[in-house]
Amino acid sequence: xxxxxxxxxxxxxxxxxxxxxxxxxxxxxxxxxxxxxxxxxxxxxxxxxxxxxxxxxxxxxxxxxxxxxxxxxxxxxxxxxxxxxxxxxxxxxxxxxxxxxxxxxxxxxxxxxxxxxxxxxxxxxxxxxxxxxxxxxxxxxxxxxxxxxxxxxxxxxxxxxxxxxxxxxxxxxxxxxxxxxxxxxxxxxxxxxxxxxxxxxxxxxxxxxxxxxxxxxxxxxxxxxxxxxxxxxxxxxxxxxxxxxxxxxxxxxxxxxxxxxxxxxxxxxxxxxxxxxxxxxxxxxxxxxxxxxxxxxxxxxxxxxxxxxxxxxxxxxxxxx
Amino acid sequence: xxxxxxxxxxxxxxxxxxxxxxxxxxxxxxxxxxxxxxxxxxxxxxxxxxxxxxxxxxxxxxxxxxxxxxxxxxxxxxxxxxxxxxxxxxxxxxxxxxxxxxxxxxxxxxxxxxxxxxxxxxxxxxxxxxxxxxxxxxxxxxxxxxxxxxxxxxxxxxxxxxxxxxxxxxxxxxxxxxxxxxxxxxxxxxxxxxxxxxxxxxxxxxxxxxxxxxxxxxxxxxxxxxxxxxxxxxxxxxxxxxxxxxxxxxxxxxxxxxxxxxxxxxxxxxxxxxxxxxxxxxxxxxxxxxxxxxxxxxxxxxxxxxxxxxxxxxxxxxxxxxxxxxxxxxxxxxxxxxxxxxxxxxxxxxxxxxxxxxxxxxxxxxxxxxxxxxxxxxxxxxxxxxxxxxxxxxxxxxxxxxxxxxxxxxxxxxxxxxxxxxxxxx
Numbered sequence: 001x002x003x004x005x006x007x008x009x010x011x012x013x014x015x016x017x018x019x020x021x022x023x024x025x026x027x028x029x030x031x032x033x034x035x036x037x038x039x040x041x042x043x044x045x046x047x048x049x050x051x052x053x054x055x056x057x058x059x060x061x062x063x064x065x066x067x068x069x070x071x072x073x074x075x076x077x078x079x080x081x082x083x084x085x086x087x088x089x090x091x092x093x094x095x096x097x098x099x100x101x102x103x104x105x106x107x108x109x110x111x112x113x114x115x116x117x118x119x120x121x122x123x124x125x126x127x128x129x130x131x132x133x134x135x136x137x138x139x140x141x142x143x144x145x146x147x148x149x150x151x152x153x154x155x156x157x158x159x160x161x162x163x164x165x166x167x168x169x170x171x172x173x174x175x176x177x178x179x180x181x182x183x184x185x186x187x188x189x190x191x192x193x194x195x196x197x198x199x200x201x202x203x204x205x206x207x208x209x210x211x212x213x214x215x216x217x218x219x220x221x222x223x224x225x226x227x228x229x230x231x232x233x234x235x236x237x238x239x240x241x242x243x244x245x246x247x248x249x250x251x252x253x254x255x256x257x258x259x260x261x262x263x264x265x266x267x268x269x270x271x272x273x274x275x276x277x278x279x280x281x282x283x284x285x286x287x288x289x290x291x292x293x294x295x296x297x298x299x300x301x302x303x304x305x306x307x308x309x310x311x312x313x314x315x316x317x318x319x320x321x
Numbered sequence: 322x323x324x325x326x327x328x329x330x331x332x333x334x335x336x337x338x339x340x341x342x343x344x345x346x347x348x349x350x351x352x353x354x355x356x357x358x359x360x361x362x363x364x365x366x367x368x369x370x371x372x373x374x375x376x377x378x379x380x381x382x383x384x385x386x387x388x389x390x391x392x393x394x395x396x397x398x399x400x401x402x403x404x405x406x407x408x409x410x411x412x413x414x415x416x417x418x419x420x421x422x423x424x425x426x427x428x429x430x431x432x433x434x435x436x437x438x439x440x441x442x443x444x445x446x447x448x449x450x451x452x453x454x455x456x457x458x459x460x461x462x463x464x465x466x467x468x469x470x471x472x473x474x475x476x477x478x479x480x481x482x483x484x485x486x487x488x489x490x491x492x493x494x495x496x497x498x499x500x501x502x503x504x505x506x507x508x509x510x511x512x513x514x515x516x517x518x519x520x521x522x523x524x525x526x527x528x529x530x531x532x533x534x535x536x537x538x539x540x541x542x543x544x545x546x547x548x549x550x551x552x553x554x555x556x557x558x559x560x561x562x563x564x565x566x567x568x569x570x571x572x573x574x575x576x577x578x579x580x581x582x583x584x585x586x587x588x589x590x591x592x593x594x595x596x597x598x599x600x601x602x603x604x605x606x607x608x609x610x611x612x613x614x615x616x617x618x619x620x621x622x623x624x625x626x627x628x629x630x631x632x633x634x635x636x637x638x639x640x641x642x643x644x645x646x647x648x649x650x651x652x653x654x655x656x657x658x659x660x661x662x663x664x665x666x667x668x669x670x671x672x673x674x675x676x677x678x679x680x681x682x683x684x685x686x687x688x689x690x691x692x693x694x695x696x697x698x699x700x701x702x703x704x705x706x707x708x709x710x711x712x713x714x715x716x717x718x719x720x721x722x723x724x725x726x727x728x729x730x731x732x733x734x735x736x737x738x739x740x741x742x743x744x745x746x747x
Contacts, residue, residue: 016741049728052550054546054549054550054728055728075550075551076551078550080547080550080551082543082546082547082550084543084546085543086542086543086544086545086546086547087542087544087547088335088538088539088542088544089542090335091335095331095334095335099327099330099331100547100551102323102324102327102330103324103327103328103548103551103552104551105323148547151547
C-alpha cells in the first residue's frame with residue numbers, strides 16, 4: 001500500500017440545521033495531484049478546514065502525512081491557500097512573509113533567502129522595483145495573490161492544499177500556478193485542490209473525488225474514472241453553426257441521451273443501443289459539415305454533469321463549497 | 322510557544338511602528354511638560370507685565386488710602402498708578418472719566434476705594450484684566466496691605482516696624498502620616514491616585530479596543546483563516562493579548578519615565594526656561610510594594626478586558642457592528658470612573674471596600690485606594706485572587722467564542738448562538 005498524504009475516514013460534520021459533510025472517506029496518495037470537485041455548497045471548504053484542523057469533525061478520523069492531523073507540528077508541513085484570500089493590508093510584504101514563515105517554523109536568514117527566491121521567481125522583485133518593500137495595499141490584486149501564494153509555499157510544505165486556487169486569477173497567474181503545481185508534484189510533494197473548473201482538474205489531477213451535498217459521488221484516478229464512465233461518447237466538431245436539421249438529429253432521443261452543446265463543438269453521449277455510424281450518417285444527411293467525429297472517453301465535465309446533475313446543487317446553498 | 326511569540330512580535334512591531342503610537346507616546350510627555358511648566362511660565366510673564374499697576378485709583382476714602390495702595394503696588398514692579406483723590410460726591414464723575422480712559426485703552430482699569438474700604442469691607446475694580454487672576458490677586462493684596470498699614474498707623478504704631486513685622490510669606494507643606502510612617506504629600510497622593518486611575522482606565526479601554534479592532538480587521542481582511550491554519554485560535558488570542566499588552570506597557574514606561582525625569586529635573590528645566598516658580602508638586606514616594614501591586618493590577622485588569630474585547634471582536638464581521646458588542650464591556654469599565662470620586666473622598670468607606678473587591682472595578686479602584694491609604698493586605702490579596710479567577714474564566718470563555726467567531730462571517734450571532742459556541746468547543 002502506498003503511503004497516504006491524506007486519509008479521511010468516515011467524517012461527519014454537522015452544523016445547526018444541516019449536515020455539511022456526511023460520512024466522507026477519501027484517500028490521497030503521496031506525490032499525487034488530487035482534485036476535490038463539487039458544486040458550490042458541496043462541502044469542499046468544510047472538508048479542507050477539517051483536514052487542517054481549523055474545525056473538528058463531529059465523527060470520523062483524519063490523518064495527514066501518516067499521522068493524525070491533531071499531532072503537534074504536523075501541520076507545519078502543510079501549506080494552505082484559503083478560498084477567501086486575505087493579507088494584512090497595512091503590512092510590508094517582506095515582514096508579512098516573514099511572519100507567515102515564522103508561523104510555520106521558518107525564521108531568520110533562511111526565511112529571507114526563501115522570500116528572495118520567490119519574489120524573484122514571481123517577478124515581484126526586479127531590477128527596477130522591489131515590491132517586497134511595499135505595503136500590501138500598494139500591490140495590485142494579481143500581485144497580492146502572488147504574495148499569498150508565496151506565503152503558502154514558503155516553508156516548502158510536503159502537502160499543499162489549495163481551495164479554489166484558480167478563482168480570480170488572470171490567465172498569466174493561472175498558468176504560473178499550474179506550472180508550480182506540476183513542479184511540486186515532480187519534487188514528490190502532494191497537492192490537493194478544490195475546484196469547480198473541470199478543465200483544470202482534468203488536465204492537472206492524477207486523481208479526483210467528486211462530492212455533492214456533503215457526500216462522495218465517486219473518486220479514483222482520472223484515467224480510471226473516465227474509462228469507467230463508458231466509451232459511448234462522441235466528440236463532434238462542425239464547420240459553422242448547426243442548422244435546424246442538424247439540431248433535430250441531435251435531439252433524437254433514440255440516438256442521443258445527452259448532448260453538451262458548445263455551438264460548434266458537441267460532446268454527445270449515445271443512447272443505449274445506438275450506433276455511432278448511424279449518428280454520423282444521419283448528421284451528414286442533415287447537411288452537417290463534419291470537421292471532427294471521434295469516439296472519446298467522457299470528459300470530467302460530462303461525468304460531473306452526469307453524476308451530480310442539476311439536482312446535486314442544493315437549493316439556495318451558496319458560499320463555501 | 323514560538324508561534325505565540327511570532328504573533329506577539331507582529332502585533333508589537335506593527336503597532337509600535339504606527340504613526341498613532343509614536344504620536345501618542347511623544348505627545349503624552351509633552352502635555353505633561355506643558356501642564357507642569359506652563360502655569361509658572363505664564364505667571365512669570367504676567368508678573369513682568371505692568372497691567373496691575375497701569376490703573377487709575379479713585380480715592381474717596383478721605384484718608385489717602387490711594388497713595389498707600391500705589392506704594393504697595395509699585396513695590397512689585399511696574400509704573401506708579403495714577404491716584405485721583407475725590408470727594409465721595411464726585412465719585413460718579415471720576416468713574417465716568419476713568420471708564421472713558423479704559424475704553425480708549427489709556428488704562429487697564431480703575432480701582433475705587435472709599436470709606437467702606439477703610440472700614441475693611443469692600444473695594445471695587447473694573448478693567449480689561451478683571452479676569453486675570455494674578456493681576457487681581459496683586460491688586461487685592463495691595464489694597465489689603467494698605468488698609469492694614471493705615472489702621473496700624475492710626476493705632477499709633479510705627480509704619481516701618483509694622484511693615485517689617487507683618488511681612489510673612491507662608492507656604493504650608495502637607496505630608497501624609499500613617500501607621501506605616503511618613504511619606505508623600507497628602508495632596509500629592511490624591512493627585513497620584515487620580516493619575517493612576519486615568520492611566521489604568523485609558524490603557525485598558527484604549528488597548529482593549531485596539532485588540533478588538535485588530536480581531537475585526539483580521540476577519541474583514543480574511544487573514545484569520547490563513548493564520549488559524551498554522552496556529553490554534555487559543556494561541557493566536559494569547560499572542561495578540563500579550564503583544565498589544567506589551568505595546569501598552571512600552572507606552573506607559575515612556576510616559577511614567579518621562580514624568581519622573583521631568584519632576585526630578587524640574588529645577589534645571591525651569592531655570593533654562595527662565596521660570597522662577599514651578600508648581601510645588603513633588604514626586605510622591607511610592608513603595609516598591611505599591612509599585613508592584615500597581616503593575617499586577619494593570620496586567621490583570623488589562624488581561625481581563627482585553628480577552629473579552631477580543632471575543633467581542635470575533636463575534637462581528639464589520640467595524641460598524643463593533644460598537645454594539647463593545648458597549649456591554651464599556652459598561653463594565655465605566656463604573657470604575659463613576660466610583661472614583663467616592664473612593665477618593667472616603668478610601669476606607671464601605672463603597673470603596675466593596676468595589677475594590679469586585680473584579681471589574683478592582684483593577685482601577687484598588688490601585689487608587691492603595692495610593693491613598695493603607696489597604697489591609699488581606700483585602701489586596703482577596704482582590705487579586707478574585708481577579709485572577711475572573712481572568713482565567715474570561716480567557717476560557719473568550720478562547721471558545723474566538724475559536725468559532727473568528728471564522729464566522731455574516732450576521733451578528735445572537736446571544737444564544739454565542740452561548741452555544743461556548744458550550745460546544747468547536
